[in-house]
Amino acid sequence: MSIRDLARALDISIGTVSRALNDRADVNPETRRRVLEAAAAMGYAPNQSGRSLRQGTTNAVAFMIPNDHDVAALGNSFFMSVSDGLQPVLMEAGLDLFVLLCPSEMDKNAFLRRVVERRIADGVIISSIERQDSRIDYLVGRNVPFVALGRSLSGGAHAWVDLDFEGVIAQSVSRLARLGHRRIAFSSAGGRINFSFIFAEAYRRALEAEGLSFDPALMIREDGTEEGGYRLGDRLLAMPEPPGAVILADETMAIGLYRRLYEAGLTPGRDLAVIGFRDSPHCRFLSPPLTCFRLSLHDLGRRLGEIMLERLKGGGGADRPPQEIWPMELVAGESDGRPSHRLRPPAASA
Amino acid sequence: MSIRDLARALDISIGTVSRALNDRADVNPETRRRVLEAAAAMGYAPNQSGRSLRQGTTNAVAFMIPNDHDVAALGNSFFMSVSDGLQPVLMEAGLDLFVLLCPSEMDKNAFLRRVVERRIADGVIISSIERQDSRIDYLVGRNVPFVALGRSLSGGAHAWVDLDFEGVIAQSVSRLARLGHRRIAFSSAGGRINFSFIFAEAYRRALEAEGLSFDPALMIREDGTEEGGYRLGDRLLAMPEPPGAVILADETMAIGLYRRLYEAGLTPGRDLAVIGFRDSPHCRFLSPPLTCFRLSLHDLGRRLGEIMLERLKGGGGADRPPQEIWPMELVAGESDGRPSHRLRPPAASA
DNA sequence: GATGGAACCGTAAACGTTTACGACGCTATC
DNA sequence: GATAGCGTCGTAAACGTTTACGGTTCCATC
Structure with missing residues (x-):
């Protein structure tokens, strides 16, 4: 079923058929109609390889x-x-x-x-x-x-x-600072992906802009996954001087982090302020609702x-x-409350 | 940069070049080596359109x-x-x-x-x-x-x-029946997708196999999404005679359902037995862990x-x-406990 | 009636491959 | 030394399109 068959069936040349199908000017409207009709009837569609070869373009x-x-x-x-x-x-x-x-x-x-x-x-x-x-x-x-x-x-x-990674970080840090936070952690996957660098750089600049000091221990590298978030929770809980807030470079982490906090008897937003990145559907059902950014x-x-x-x-x-x-537009949730110092699990503090 | 250029550079025919590249038998090993080398050096890769046209195959x-x-x-x-x-x-x-x-x-x-x-x-x-x-x-x-x-x-x-939708449903129903459940709901998206039909049919057969009666009110149509799960929770809570267990055709629903239950002060597994479908990464962090099936x-x-x-x-x-x-292999969680009659929210029962 | 032009169409080349076929050179055999 | 056979390679056709070019027909104009 090539253009040749179609031309034969219509008893016209393949050149004309091609022109008719491609909406070229120099073809009789009546002929064009016949061609289009026959093409539809016979189920003809141009072979993409042929076109590509001739035109040097693959569409x-x-x-x-x-x-x-x-x-x-x-x-x-x-x-x-x-x-x-x-x-x-x-x-x-x-x-x-x-x-x-x-x-x-x-x-x-x-x-x-x-x-x-x-x-x-x-x-x-x-x-x-x-x-x-x-x-x-x-x-x-x-x-x-x-x-x-x-x-x-x-x-x-x-x-x-x-x-706008910079904007997200700047808004997050300034919002947390306004709530009274002075130790704000940041978690990103690292690696060679550029946004990891952009995030890290923006984090430092945002702290500076708020007059907060940068503590390397608060830049935590973990995978942007549920598991990564869970491990992040582990690490935060194990810290001698845990932060009161954490910003996540990937909101998926929030799922694992929430879980880890709950296991420790802690509540996001009350015991640890959490801000996620994107307003993804999978995080929309976290409780309390995650503060994050829409796009x-x-x-x-x-x-x-x-x-x-x-x-x-x-x-x-x-x-x-x-x-x-x-x-990206901030979507305020309830996961980023005022600072508290209850991050240590009750068992440990008892 | 076509096969012709490559052939010219090597001063051999394009036929030989093609044979060399395609690992045909009748080509001198030394020639093949030269061709492959030159192709790599000059960054030649065969034009897919040309090949497709000739071979009638697109790879x-x-x-x-x-x-x-x-x-x-x-x-x-x-x-x-x-x-x-x-x-x-x-x-x-x-x-x-x-x-x-x-x-x-x-x-x-x-x-x-x-x-x-x-x-x-x-x-x-x-x-x-x-x-x-x-x-x-x-x-x-x-x-x-x-x-x-x-x-x-x-x-x-x-x-x-x-x-194996049938197997999943059969296992779920029999497991719930063993736990003492007699009213087991099932939620699926409906539509024209075949697995909706298969699920529904398997559900009826599984009930029958366990000697349980089929109640149309317990086959609930909701989207297989977080939102769908949330609405499912709404509907279950509003029922005059709510079921003690529910099987989900899409585990994503569990996220929304859990949320709705928590909002009502209820706990999955204790107040309502929930069995999800697939062991997807997004559900792996639900608490209590969702009983579902691995593949x-x-x-x-x-x-x-x-x-x-x-x-x-x-x-x-x-x-x-x-x-x-x-x-699919059952992954036992803690979301499918024994029957209770606490599905009505505490406020309503108080 | 010759001429020009417009409208329409056919012819054939070209795109980059692969591959059937035949040609060539060489060696081994009778 | 003729012949067969093998290994290697070149030639050319073919795949299905598009498109530049030229050809034909027809009508209007002088």
């Missing part, structure tokens, strides 16, 4: 997301929501969206190179951006249209979209699509590529 | 997952984990995996047709199978290699893999990949397509 955009274990928690709901906004924008423009999962064992650079060199997509969206990310240098070097979901020190004038991932995804289309059309022209930081 | 498998709102909750962790097992198997065989998200506004059938007709992938994995699913008829009719993640009444002898989604994904490879190789031969039901 597809690849969204590369890592399947790492540490991102699995975050990634799930996060990337799905983003894709949900991204997809319709691309589809509107006649582009397919291929979500590509980079296997955990495979090098992200090698994976990306493979995708680009085999010409699987016209444009790429990369995520989980590292502080220095060679994928960006590679894409810039090969002049591949792309958008990064996350900032980086690499590259330079490439398009990216990112969340429409759907809108973010849509914007990502728009930028992608721009990059594809522009062909890497002289226009400044957009670089956007999306603010 | 890709499409994993079509819906982006519906009701599956968004389930889908997140579920599909990611499955993909994580699936991906390496395909990659080992030189196949790319494209995760395709069907936009919520778009008809699933139209989306699938588009994918198949444009020859985007050699094989398809479909999910969220409905009781009668025309996608299956379509794929069978067009002789497209595929595996369904979920049973259906449609099709017939096609390959599928599914979870390695990673293994399931791997098996899905193996079956896909089989289907692609077999070319739809005379062999029986595999149809597998994966058993």
Whole structure:
């Protein structure tokens, strides 16, 4: 079922069929109608490989997301929501969206190179951006249209979209300081992901802005998972001089942290102030409600699509590529009360 | 950077280059070495469109997952984990995996047709199978290699893999009955998804097997989300004759249900026995621990990949397509205690 | 009636691969 | 020394499209 069959059935040339299907000008309206009708009737759709080969374009955009274990928690709901906004924008423009999962064992650079060199997509969206990310240098070097979901020190004038980590931390610290907190801990996953660095830097600056001193012992590295949050609770409880508040770089941690606190007979918000990061559905049912920050991932995804289309059309022209930081809005819960000094479990203090 | 450039650089014919790259027999080992070396040095990778066009095969498998709102909750962790097992198997065989998200506004059938007709992938994995699913008829009719993640009444002898819903319900009901429960509710999302029907049917049969009577009021339809679980709690509390136990078709509901119970001053396991479905990471931190069922989604994904490879190789031969039901193993928590009659909130009973 | 132009359509090349086929050179055999 | 066979390689066709180019028809104009 190729264009040839369709042409034969209609007794016209394949050139005309192609023009009719592609809405070109120089074709008789009546002919176009017949072609479209026959195509629908015979269930014809152009072979994408043929088109790609001829046009040098695949009509597809690849969204590369890592399947790492540490991102699995975050990634799930996060990337799905983003894709949900991204997809319709691309589809509107006649582009397919291929979500590509980079296997955990495979090098992200090698994976990306493979995708680009085999010409699987016209444009790429990369995520989980590292502080220095060679994928960006590679894409810039090969002049591949792309958008990064996350900032980086690499590259330079490439398009990216990112969340306002600085704003989140600044708001959190200042809010806690207003409540009277002077020892505010911060927990992040570390690693090479750039937002870990941004978070850490913003944390120090925010403390400074509030006139609070920085204590290295209060910057705690734990996975951004439920388990990580549980272990964070362990560590906080074991500290000789525990903080009165903790800010989480990943709200998923709150689930584990809450659990650990409850096990110790403590209540979040009363015995330890907790502020989470994103207002994710899985945390919406924590009790007491978690203070965190809202952002429409759907809108973010849509914007990502728009930028992608721009990059594809522009062909890497002289226009400044957009670089956007999306603010997040505080959602006040009841998890971040005034300081108390009850963090030691009752058993220990008895 | 095509095969022609590579051939020119090596001063041999493109035919030989192609044979060398594709590990064909009739090529001098020394020549092959030179070709591979040059390809690596010059960063050459065969253009996928060219290959596809010539071979009539795309070296890709499409994993079509819906982006519906009701599956968004389930889908997140579920599909990611499955993909994580699936991906390496395909990659080992030189196949790319494209995760395709069907936009919520778009008809699933139209989306699938588009994918198949444009020859985007050699094989398809479909999910969220409905009781009668025309996608299956379509794929069978067009002789497209595929595996369904979920049973259906449609099709017939096609390959599928599914979870053992019957076993889960039978185990849950019998376990609760042994604990002395006689009024056991069941909550599922309904809709056209086949597992809703399977669950409902299995529920009735399991009651019968235990000599318990079926009460339509105890089959409660709610979304398989946190919110759905919360509303389920509302409804249970409002019942004139509340059940002593409830089985959830989606463990995510447990999060909302727990919350609602706590708000009413009630404790899962003591005041209401709760059994969830899957042992998902998001429920692992519920307190008291949720009784649910374990299954390695990673293994399931791997098996899905193996079956896909089989289907692609077999070319739809005379062999029986595999149809597998994966058993799930009970993980005893503390959420399913003996019956009590304290479901009415203390305020109401006081 | 010759000419120009517009509207429409057919022809054929090109995209980058793979692969059937045949050609070449060499060695071993009778 | 002719021949067969093997190992290696080049040639060219084919996959399904799109598109530049030229051709045909028809109508309007001078």
